[in-house]
Amino acid sequence: MSKFKALLVSEGAAGEFTRQVVERDVSELPAGELLIRVQYSSLNYKDALSASGNRGVTKNFPHTPGIDAAGVVAESSVAEFSPGDEVIVTGYDLGMNTAGGFGQYIRIPAAWAIKRPQGLSLREAMVLGTAGLTAALCIDNLERAGLDAAAGPVLVTGATGGVGSIAVTLLASLGYQVAASTGKADQADFLKQLGASQIVERSALQEGVERPLLKEQWAGAVDTVGGDILFNVVKSLQYGASVACCGLTAGTSFKASVMPFILRGVNLLGVDSVELPLVDKASMWDRLSVQWKLNNLERLVHEVTLEQLPAAIEQILAGKLVGRVLVRLD
Template identity: 55%
Template sequence: MEDTVFKAMIVEEPHKGTFTRRIGERRIGDLPPGEVIIRVHFSSLNYKDALSATGHPGVSRNFPHTPGVDAAGEVAASSTDALSPGDRVIVTGYDLGMGTPGGFGQYIRVPAAWVLKLPPGLSLRESMILGTAGFTAALSVLRLMEAGVRPASGDVLVSGATGGVGSIAVGLLAKAGYRVVAASGKEHEREFLRSLGAAEVISRDELLQGSERPLMKERWAGAVDVVGGTVLAAILKGTRYGGTVTCCGMVGSSELPANVFPFILRGVGLLGIDSVQCPMGPRVTVWNRLADDWKLGTLAGMAVECGLHELEQKIQTMLHGGLRGRTVVNLSD
């Protein structure tokens, strides 16, 4: 198979600090070592992929490079007994699409320890509507539940609610019986958020109102934050006594301009969510739930689909904050 040629997005650095993107050809023989070769059928576009495609040094440092932190497809070859040709599998996180050529190519070669068999109840396409975003959202919901946040506890807030993680978190929480308040800077997306199950939609300005104070009125029993920065600080200040906030993103800022009052006066918990190096045991648990009791009936309506040659436009739109929900990348010829 080493001479097999396939299509991929290739990010290059012709001059230091200058990055270009094109759809070109690569060989399986050019891929790094690994026990499993996977024919990729679907991937998805995440914010991290958009950063990788523009040469962001915090994501990818070696070029030429193929982004794509998500991949779903069939095993083409395997040197381990745990996986056989034809097995339908998912790979998300780890080093995929960062230092290792990722899902924006029709083939990947990865360590067997990164590969998860597709759970019954999900198609390959559905798994990539979810992808890293859905996995991260589900981890966030699971951590809230484990921390004791129940539907009867009160409102649960989701920030950045029109994005990939946020939109799926809204759907998962609503399906589990929570009253979800969705916060978004996109006023025109209120109906979209309500269609996902949000009981109430507030603007970013509403969320931040009064956030200059050390503490705000207690409102949130729990929250899923994907924004960071001043938004996360405001959420913490407005969380009820004993409430829990999960943090999984920093599209707003990596800085947290907060004080200790929510923690020492209200006992608020702040939990970090890592979907990249999460061990395989929790991964299997979460993906099985996403395929079963947490499977969303709204999945199809959350996603648009594009091919490799349409990716450039989608990346630019994402970088300018113009996408909502999920973008599935079809790697078919």
């Protein structure tokens, strides 16, 4: 048990970053109450940023990314967990500055882990991962703000990505009419298979940045991209509607106006799944295992090994990945 495989991101003398699968020792892991044998992880955009040396995500290298992990407790120093317990870990500092799920073992504080809900396998939990948790939180926030399936179409931006594809699937399963926005025109059939009834070209959401208001269209929206697209969505919400914001691939800032807020009473809802209190995470995982259980997850999944992971990281950075990448750690 002392040796295990992990993806290690290292910084060279010239400031370049390399990724390779290496053998590590459990003794190299940080202190923590739980030692977990990881069975599955998943690839997220934040992981790709960490694997590229982004100091906003990871400060010190060498480092093993992976903000998601599902596996079995190997050692525990707390009464709440016992060896053999199956657990899910997402967010907090995992994979950021604490060695993450792209290694066969992690050592973490017990306060980061929840026991696997009975309705989800470890594999299913990582097909969902942070992306699925975030999508569910977005929809929960929208419903708390008054979203109703009878009000009209709900827009999902970045719909072929991890959060977006699960948001489309989940919204459709809950009876919503889903409009899926993407810059990948060749993925229209994929999005329709997930349940989208309307495909919106990304370019259409980039028009009218200079205008204070746009035509009312959406009963609600899940935005995974940010930037000016996000505020164009805000400007095209129906009266009193809301958009849940959780991503930044199109930018971290936008040209804003108070007009949609004071003339249409719309809401911009920020959604975070990283530092969310563990009790709230556990509640949402329970919902994803029962009331919101998705039975068609396999159509979203591309499974890779640790050795195949560097290539998948390059793909996600290039915007070429569709759906979810599941990482199997044998």
